[in-house]
Amino acid sequence: MIWRPPDAVWHASAARQEATGLAVVQLGAPVLRRRAEEVEQVDEGVRTLVERMFATMYAADGQGLAAPQVDVSRRIAVVDVPPRPGTPYALINPSVIAASDSVVRAVEGCLSIPGVNETVERPAEVVVEALDIRGEPFRLEAAGDLARCLQHEIDHLDGILYIDRISPLARRMLLTRFRKQQRALVE
Ligand code: NI
Numbered sequence: 001m002i003w004r005p006p007d008a009v010w011h012a013s014a015a016r017q018e019a020t021g022l023a024v025v026q027l028g029a030p031v032l033r034r035r036a037e038e039v040e041q042v043d044e045g046v047r048t049l050v051e052r053m054f055a056t057m058y059a060a061d062g063q064g065l066a067a068p069q070v071d072v073s074r075r076i077a078v079v080d081v082p083p084r085p086g087t088p089y090a091l092i093n094p095s096v097i098a099a100s101d102s103v104v105r106a107v108e109g110c111l112s113i114p115g116v117n118e119t120v121e122r123p124a125e126v127v128v129e130a131l132d133i134r135g136e137p138f139r140l141e142a143a144g145d146l147a148r149c150l151q152h153e154i155d156h157l158d159g160i161l162y163i164d165r166i167s168p169l170a171r172r173m174l175l176t177r178f179r180k181q182q183r184a185l186v187e
Contacts, residue, residue, distance in 0.1 A: 019048075019051035019052045019054065019055040020052055020055065021052065021055045021056040021059045022052050022053065022055075022056045022070040022071075023070065023071070024056065024060065024065075024069050024070060024111050024112060025068075025069060025070070025071050025112060026112050026113070026114070027112055027113045027161070027178065029071070029112075031068045031071050031072075031073055032068055032069070032112055032156070032159065032161065033159040034068065034073050034159050035157070035158055035159050036066075036067060036068050036072075036073045036074050036075045036076075036156075036157040036158075036159075037073055037074050037075065038074075038075055038093055039074055039075055039076060039092050039093050039131070041135070042092055042131055042132075042133060042134065042135035046074075046076065046092065046133070047133050049067065049070075049072060049074075049076060050076065050078060050090045050092075050133055052070070053065050053067065053070060053076070053078045053090075054078050054080075054088065054090075056070060057078055057080070057111075058080075060111050062111045063079060063080060063081050063082065063145070063149050064077065064078065064079040064080075064081075064149040064150075064152060064153040065077065065078050065079075065111060065153070066153045066154075066156030066157055067157075068156055068157065068159075069111060069112050069156060075092065075093045075094065075157045076090070076091070076092050076157075077090075077091045077094060077150075077153035077154065077156065077157065078090050078091070078153075079091070079146070079149045079150060079153055081145045081146045081149050082145075089140065090132065090133050091128070091130035091131075091132075091150075091153070091154075092130055092131040092132070092133070092135075093130060093131055094128050094129065094130035094150070094153075094154050094157070095128065095129055095130070095154065096126050096127070096128055096150070096151065096154055097127050097128065097129050097139075098126065098127040099123035099125070099126045099127075099151075100123045100124050100125040100126070101123075102123070102124045102125070103121050103122060103123055103124060104121070104122065104123075104124040104148075105119050105120070105121045106119065106120065106122075106145075106148060107119050107120075108120045108148065108152060108162045110152070110161065110162055112161070113161070113163065113174075113178060115177075115178065115181045116174050116177050116178045116181070118162070118163070118166050118170055118174050119166070119170075120148075120162050120165050120166060121165070122147070122148055122151050122165070123147070123151070124143060124147065125141070125142065125143045125147055126141075126142055126147045126150060126151060127139065127140070127141050127142075128140045128142065128150050128154070163175070
């Protein structure tokens with residue numbers, strides 16, 4: 001179930017389609033492990049970054065993207081969870097203000113750790129507060145894939161990756177698969 005004011009939606013626009021994609025940094029980049037900075041003012045620079053993040057996310061066929069993934073250490077994330085057309089959200093200074101006790105397990109991947117994925121357990125439902133692209137606060141009550149995606153992206157803003165939320169054994173195996181694949185790409 002989702003509740004939010006309609007004006008918080010990031011509407012699809014010509015500008016977004018023309019926006020230029022950004023390079024996505026990969027596991028090992030220090031920016032992915034830093035706590036990102038609060039956005040003091042939602043200005044044109046932030047809105048342009050949001051457009052480019054959406055373009056980058058769609059080009060990579062992702063469901064969510066956090067600013068540190070494009071080497072910008074600020075608390076900004078975009079999400080659009082299928083089925084498409086879904087509802088795109090831009091979230092500035094987002095935080096999870098409530099999470100359900102019930103948890104659910106599902107497979108996650110990350111554009112910064114391409115080619116691998118793993119099952120992650122997370123609260124089934126969350127309530128998120130954030131600012132929209134005009135700096136207006138909004139609240140999102142989410143379940144299912146959207147709840148999962150929001151938690152994954154907000155984790156990024158705290159330097160947390162989904163591989164931190166799996167067992168040490170699963171993490172070792174995943175990293176082995178990832179490195180093997182990276183080597184194969186180079187060769
Ligand atoms: Ni990710």
